[in-house]
Amino acid sequence: MKRLTFTLIGLGLLFAAPAFAQPAADEAPEGLQVQDEAGDEDEGVAEAPEVKDELNSLLNRARKEPQLVAPGSDGEQTLIRLANQDKVPEAAYALGVAALRRGDTAKATEYLQKTLALDPNFSDAVAQLGIIQIEKGEKEAGEAKIQQAVEMDKYCAVSRNYLALAALKANQLDDTIKHCRIALLGDPSNMNAYLNMAIAWMRKDRLDVAMLVVKSALAIEEHNAPILNVQGLIELKKENIKGAFTSFEKAAAADATFVDARRNLAAIALNYKDFDAALRYIDEVLKLLPDNPEFLLSRAVALRGMERFDDAKAVLTGILDKDPGNKEARYNLCLLLNDYLTDYNAALTQCTQFKNSIDKNHPKWKEMELKVKGINETIKALEEMKKLESEESKPDEGKAEEKAEEAPAEEGKVEEKAEEAPAEEGKVEEKAEEKTEEVPAKEGEAEEKAEPEGEK
Numbered sequence: 001m002k003r004l005t006f007t008l009i010g011l012g013l014l015f016a017a018p019a020f021a022q023p024a025a026d027e028a029p030e031g032l033q034v035q036d037e038a039g040d041e042d043e044g045v046a047e048a049p050e051v052k053d054e055l056n057s058l059l060n061r062a063r064k065e066p067q068l069v070a071p072g073s074d075g076e077q078t079l080i081r082l083a084n085q086d087k088v089p090e091a092a093y094a095l096g097v098a099a100l101r102r103g104d105t106a107k108a109t110e111y112l113q114k115t116l117a118l119d120p121n122f123s124d125a126v127a128q129l130g131i132i133q134i135e136k137g138e139k140e141a142g143e144a145k146i147q148q149a150v151e152m153d154k155y156c157a158v159s160r161n162y163l164a165l166a167a168l169k170a171n172q173l174d175d176t177i178k179h180c181r182i183a184l185l186g187d188p189s190n191m192n193a194y195l196n197m198a199i200a201w202m203r204k205d206r207l208d209v210a211m212l213v214v215k216s217a218l219a220i221e222e223h224n225a226p227i228l229n230v231q232g233l234i235e236l237k238k239e240n241i242k243g244a245f246t247s248f249e250k251a252a253a254a255d256a257t258f259v260d261a262r263r264n265l266a267a268i269a270l271n272y273k274d275f276d277a278a279l280r281y282i283d284e285v286l287k288l289l290p291d292n293p294e295f296l297l298s299r300a301v302a303l304r305g306m307e308r309f310d311d312a313k314a315v316l317t318g319i320l321d322k323d324p325g326n327k328e329a330r331y332n333l334c335l336l337l338n339d340y341l342t343d344y345n346a347a348l349t350q351c352t353q354f355k356n357s358i359d360k361n362h363p364k365w366k367e368m369e370l371k372v373k374g375i376n377e378t379i380k381a382l383e384e385m386k387k388l389e390s391e392e393s394k395p396d397e398g399k400a401e402e403k404a405e406e407a408p409a410e411e412g413k414v415e416e417k418a419e420e421a422p423a424e425e426g427k428v429e430e431k432a433e434e435k436t437e438e439v440p441a442k443e444g445e446a447e448e449k450a451e452p453e454g455e456k
Contacts, residue, residue, distance in 0.1 A: 092118060147159075179196075229258070248264045252281075278305075300319075344375055
C-alpha cells in the first residue's frame with residue numbers, strides 16, 4: 001500500500017567516544033524508525049477531495065515543522081477530527097507517528113491500533129507496532145509483525161528500513177542497500193532509506209556514491225538534519241574538515257534538538273584544541289541530556305584543555321559518584337590528577353583502580369603499568385627529598401647551641417682584659433713619672449753648658 005505521508009525520523013549515535021577526543025565516526029542509526037510512506041496520489045487518502053487536500057497540506061507542512069502536530073496544537077486537533085469524524089486511517093497513523101517521535105509509545109500504540117481498525121491492510125501501522133514490541137523486548141513477536149507487513153506490501157518502507165538497519169548493524173552492506181532500494185521504490189522520498197543507504201555506501205568506501213545518495217535526499221528535504229549529518233561524516237572520511245564542519249553546522253541549525261550534529265562538532269573542536277567551541281556545543285547537548293555520561297566526560301576534557309582543572313575534576317568525580325565502574329572517567333581523572341594537578345597520592349589511587357579494572361589485552365594496560373610505576377617512584381623520591389631536608393636542618397641547630405654555650409667564655413675573656421687595664425694604666429703613669437724626673441737633670445745640664453759659654 002503506497003501512501004502520501006510525512007517522515008519523522010528518530011536516529012541514534014553518529015559519534016566516536018569523546019573521552020579521548022576522537023573524530024566523529026559512522027554508526028548505524030538506532031531506535032525506532034519513525035516514519036510513514038509516501039506514494040501514488042491516485043490511491044488517495046480519502047474519497048472527499050477537500051479532506052484529502054486538508055490532510056496533505058498539513059502533513060507536508062509538518063514534514064518541515066513537526067511542532068505543527070505537537071500535543072494540543074491546532075494540527076493535532078485537525079488530525080484527531082479527520083481520524084474520528086472522517087474515518088481517515090492516514091490521519092490516525094500520522095498521530096501515531098507524532099507520538100512515537102516524542103517517545104510516547106503508549107499513545108502511539110493506541111493510534112496505530114486505531115489505524116488498523118480503520119484499515120486492516122495498513123502495512124506501515126503493522127510494522128510500527130512490530131518495532132514497538134521489539135523495543136519492549138518482545139523480539140520474536142515484533143519481527144513476526146515486520147514480516148507480516150512485508151507480506152502485505154513488499155514495498156513497506158517501515159519494514160524494509162528495519163531490515164536494512166539490522167543488516168547494517170551486522171555489516172551486511174549489500175543487503176542494507178537492497179532493502180533501501182525496495183523501500184525507495186515504494187516511497188521515493190523516504191529519508192530513512194536514503195540515510196541507511198548512504199551509510200552503507202560510506203562503509204564500503206564508495207564515498208562518491210554515498211554523497212550522490214545524500215544529495216538526492218537533500219534535493220527532497222534540504223534541511224533534513226540526519227542527512228546533513230551523514231553528509232558531514234562523508235566529508236570527514238574524505239578529509240575535508242571544513243566541508244564536514246559546515247555540514248554539521250547546517251544539521252545543528254536545521255533541528256535545535258538534534259544531538260548527533262553537536263556531538264560531531266564538539267569532536268572536531270576537541271581534536272583541533274578549540275576548547276571554547278567544544279564546550280559550547282557540549283553544553284547545548286547537556287541542556288537536552290543533562291545526565292549523559294559521554295557528554296559530561298567530553299565536558300571534562302574541554303575544561304581540562306581550558307586549564308580549568310578543578311572544574312574538570314568536579315565533573316569527573318561527579319560521574320564516578322553515580323557510576324564507579326565508568327572506566328573512561330576513571331582514566332581521565334587519573335591523568336588529570338597526575339599530569340595537571342600533581343596530586344600524586346590521589347593520582348596513584350585512581351590510576352591503580354583503573355589498572356585493576358582492565359587486563360593485559362586492554363590498549364591502556366602498558367600505559368597504566370608505566371604510569372603507576374612512575375607515580376610510585378615520584379612519591380618515593382619526594383619522601384626521600386623531604387627526609388633529607390629534615391636531616392640537613394638538624395646539624396645547623398646543633399651548631400647554634402654550641403656557639404651559644406661558648407658565648408660566656410668569650411665574655412670572661414673580655415672581663416679579664418678589663419681587669420688588666422689598671423695595671424697597664426699604672427705602667428703609663430710610672431713612665432710618665434720617670435720622664436718627669438729626668439727633665440730637671442737635663443735642664444741642669446743645659447744650664448751647665450750655658451755657663452761655660454758665658455765665661456768665654
